[in-house]
Amino acid sequence: MNILVVDDEPDMQALFQQKFRKEIRDGKINFAFAISGEDALDWMQQHDHEAILILSDINMPGMSGIELLKHIKQKYETPPPYVMMVTAYGDDENYNLAMKLGADDFLTKPLDFTLLKEKLQFNN
Amino acid sequence: MLKMFAPNPDWEKILLRLMYVNLVLFGLEIAFSAGDYTIWFWHIVQLMIVAFVIKIPQFAAARGVVLGVVPLVAVFLIKDLTKLLFPEFFVKVEGYLDIASAVAITWMVAMIIKSQKQNKALTKEREARLKEEERHRFIEAQNMKLEEQVAIRTSELIQQKEELQNALFELQRTQTQLIQSEKMASLGELTAGIAHEIQNPLNFVNNFSEVSCELVDEIEVALQKNDAKEAAAIAGNIKENLQKITHHGKRADAIVKGMLQHSRSSSGKKEPTDMNALADEYLRLSYHGLRAKDKLFNASFTTHFDATIGIVQVIPQDMGRVLLNLFTNAFYSVAEKKKMLRQGYEPTVSVTTQKQNNNIVIIVKDNGIGIPQKVLDKIYQPFFTTKPTGQGTGLGLSMSYDIIKAHGGEIQVETKEGEGAEFIISIPSSA
Numbered sequence: 001m002n003i004l005v006v007d008d009e010p011d012m013q014a015l016f017q018q019k020f021r022k023e024i025r026d027g028k029i030n031f032a033f034a035i036s037g038e039d040a041l042d043w044m045q046q047h048d049h050e051a052i053l054i055l056s057d058i059n060m061p062g063m064s065g066i067e068l069l070k071h072i073k074q075k076y077e078t079p080p081p082y083v084m085m086v087t088a089y090g091d092d093e094n095y096n097l098a099m100k101l102g103a104d105d106f107l108t109k110p111l112d113f114t115l116l117k118e119k120l121q122f123n124n
Numbered sequence: 125m126l127k128m129f130a131p132n133p134d135w136e137k138i139l140l141r142l143m144y145v146n147l148v149l150f151g152l153e154i155a156f157s158a159g160d161y162t163i164w165f166w167h168i169v170q171l172m173i174v175a176f177v178i179k180i181p182q183f184a185a186a187r188g189v190v191l192g193v194v195p196l197v198a199v200f201l202i203k204d205l206t207k208l209l210f211p212e213f214f215v216k217v218e219g220y221l222d223i224a225s226a227v228a229i230t231w232m233v234a235m236i237i238k239s240q241k242q243n244k245a246l247t248k249e250r251e252a253r254l255k256e257e258e259r260h261r262f263i264e265a266q267n268m269k270l271e272e273q274v275a276i277r278t279s280e281l282i283q284q285k286e287e288l289q290n291a292l293f294e295l296q297r298t299q300t301q302l303i304q305s306e307k308m309a310s311l312g313e314l315t316a317g318i319a320h321e322i323q324n325p326l327n328f329v330n331n332f333s334e335v336s337c338e339l340v341d342e343i344e345v346a347l348q349k350n351d352a353k354e355a356a357a358i359a360g361n362i363k364e365n366l367q368k369i370t371h372h373g374k375r376a377d378a379i380v381k382g383m384l385q386h387s388r389s390s391s392g393k394k395e396p397t398d399m400n401a402l403a404d405e406y407l408r409l410s411y412h413g414l415r416a417k418d419k420l421f422n423a424s425f426t427t428h429f430d431a432t433i434g435i436v437q438v439i440p441q442d443m444g445r446v447l448l449n450l451f452t453n454a455f456y457s458v459a460e461k462k463k464m465l466r467q468g469y470e471p472t473v474s475v476t477t478q479k480q481n482n483n484i485v486i487i488v489k490d491n492g493i494g495i496p497q498k499v500l501d502k503i504y505q506p507f508f509t510t511k512p513t514g515q516g517t518g519l520g521l522s523m524s525y526d527i528i529k530a531h532g533g534e535i536q537v538e539t540k541e542g543e544g545a546e547f548i549i550s551i552p553s554s555a
Contacts, residue, residue, distance in 0.1 A: 011328055011368055018335045018361060021342075036424075059320065059415055062424030062470075110327040 001120075002047075004032045006040040006056035006068065007086075019113045029120070037063025041071060053120075055107075058087040058094055066097055073102040084119075086111065135182065163204055170197045188242055192235020196228040299506070303519055320412045321379050325372035332365040332372075339365070378405060382444065394437045399484060400429040403475050406444055410451035411473075414459070423458045423471035430477045433484050436553055442527040446535075449520040450488040450547050451475070456511070457492025457545065464493075483533075483550045491544040495537065503537070 005016055013033045023029040032047070034040035037060060054072065058065035065085055073080050084105040085098040095106055105119065146169075153162050174197060177183045177190045203221045206214040214221075339358050346355040382405050407425055414421050451473065458471030476487040495503060502508045504525040509518035528535045533551030 009324060009328070011332075011372070014364070014368065015328070015331050015335065018339065018365070019331075059412070061411065062422070064422045067422070109323065110330055113331075 001028065001052055002030045002032065003053045003055060003120075004034060004040060004043060006034045006037065006054065006060070006065065008035055008057065008060040010035060036060055037065065037068035037071075040068055044072075053082045053084065055084045055086060057109075058085055058098070066094070066101065069098060069101050069103055167197075167201050167204065171201075186239075188239030189236055192232040192239065196225070196232050199224045199228045303523065318379060318383055318409060318413070320416065321408055322376050325375040325379075328372040329369050329376070332369045336362050336365045336369075379409075382406075382409075392439060394439055396435040397438050397440045397443065399433060399436045399438070399443070399486065400431070400477055402440060402444060403427070403447055403477065403486060404429070406447040407451050407473075407475055410448055410455060414452070414455045418459070421455070421459050422462075423455055423473055426472065426474040428474065428476040430479055433477050433479050433553070436484050436551070438531060438551065439527075442530070446524040446527050446549065447475075447486070447488070449524050450549075453520065454488055454490035454492065454545070454547075457490050457494070459492075461492045461542075479553065480550070482553055484553045486549045486551075487546060488549075489544065489546040494541040494543050494545050495539040496541050500537070500539070504535075 005012060013031075016031055016033075017024065020029055020031065024031065032043060034043050037056075040054070040056065041063075056065040056068055063071075065087070069083055069085065072083060080102070082104045083102070084107055085094075085103045086107045086109060087094050098106060107116065170193075174190055174194055177186050199221065203214075203218075203225070206217065206221070339362050343355045343358045343362075346352075346358065378401070382402075404427060407427065411423070411425055454473040458473060462469055462471050471491065473488070473490045476485075476489070478485040478487070499508070499510065503521050505518075506522040507518040508522075525535055528549055528551065531551045533549060536548045536550075537545060538548070539545040
């Protein structure tokens with residue numbers, strides 16, 4: 001399973017790699033990382049349809065997670081990747097906007113990795 | 125005749141009565157032909173009139189006439205006296221006395237005419253003088269009126285001046301309050317941004333310490349399996365994590381310190397300051413502050429920091445305010461342009477630091493709406509703002525200008541309407 005994590009904080013990569021140490025070692029999950037919405041779109045163009053799940057922060061400089069979500073859902077009609085949005089605010093406004101734009105799930109920061117793992121199990 | 129010269133109505137009445145008495149007496153004399161005895165009475169009356177006119181100063185105007193009459197009176201008196209006392213002599217000189225009478229009458233007529241002329245001239249003169257006096261009085265009255273008006277106006281002006289001074293004082297006080305509230309408002313607007321900025325490093329602190337706990341468990345498992353290599357690798361990870369925890373802890377610490385510094389009134393003291401860190405911190409704060417206010421707002425920001433500029437002596441709170449203001453303006457400008465253009469526009473704000481000779485140069489650049497040429501010379505004026513009412517105090521750039529001046533530096537702007545603006549701050553590095 002390929003997961004693209006989009007977050008402007010580079011330390012997120014180390015965190016995911018350590019949190020999913022076993023899964024990565026066992027080859028169950030492959031992680032790719034992008035530090036901006038633009039970066040994420042580039043990666044997706046180069047790795048067409050490889051990402052099954054995209055985990056994106058909303059609050060980023062440049063293209064925001066919401067805009068990225070819009071791009072993804074408009075561009076990849078069949079089948080669009082599964083998109084989980086992450087935000088620091090966890091407010092209704094962003095939640096509703098993300099849901100309206102077709103986000104598949106919604107997580108709040110600080111990330112609850114146990115919950116995330118459960119969701120990934122469920123998706124598997 | 126004296127009535128003509130009467131100095132006042134009272135005298136006029138008296139003289140009128142005397143004239144009636146005179147007429148009655150005259151009438152009586154003619155009617156009863158009293159004869160020579162009444163002549164003496166008339167002489168006495170005449171002499172009394174002459175003496176009367178000469179004595180009383182009010183009849184000065186009539187003196188000319190009286191002087192004309194005197195010779196005639198004298199001639200008649202002499203004639204009658206001579207006739208009475210020296211009848212023979214009188215017969216001899218009667219002819220001379222008649223001539224004298226004629227001369228006296230002529231003299232009298234001449235004197236009366238002359239007196240009339242003089243009196244006319246006097247009357248004219250008096251009238252002119254009266255007119256002059258009247259005019260003088262009028263001018264005097266006008267002067268008084270004017271003086272009164274001037275006094276009223278002066279007191280009004282003094283009152284107005286006092287009112288204006290009070291108003292000015294009030295305005296100055298309000299301005300001080302506004303500057304204070306501007307500082308506080310800019311902090312308030314950033315509260316959400318600050319919360320976000322603190323939340324992010326705190327999340328990392330929590331996440332990395334949590335994951336390190338899990339790694340310790342894994343080390344134990346590895347040691348049980350006698351897999352020293354794996355244990356060592358995990359230990360390396362833990363060390364990295366602890367470094368990350370320290371890093372993010374310090375990051376949160378710096379933000380809180382910066383926030384406290386910003387809200388605290390400026391110490392006014394220059395301190396060794398890492399300008400790059402200060403610029404970076406305030407760039408993030410203003411970005412997140414605007415993001416928190418407007419969910420749809422977005423812009424990318426880039427930093428070009430020259431690591432060699434080192435530590436600069438500045439008043440950090442004040443410089444922070446300047447930077448915060450410039451960043452907030454830049455983000456506002458790109459957000460406005462984004463609202464108009466939407467597609468195909470990449471809102472970008474950048475900050476650059478450089479060393480130029482003995483100066484540190486900080487450049488805040490945006491590709492927003494730019495500043496129209498016609499308002500360019502007003503942007504540093506207090507209370508000048510192009511933002512809608514309630515969205516800007518118009519004190520940001522004015523305050524920034526003052527702060528940079530106080531640091532012995534300069535602030536310049538290069539802008540093209542519709543294309544963006546570039547604010548260039550230059551401060552002496554040794555200041």
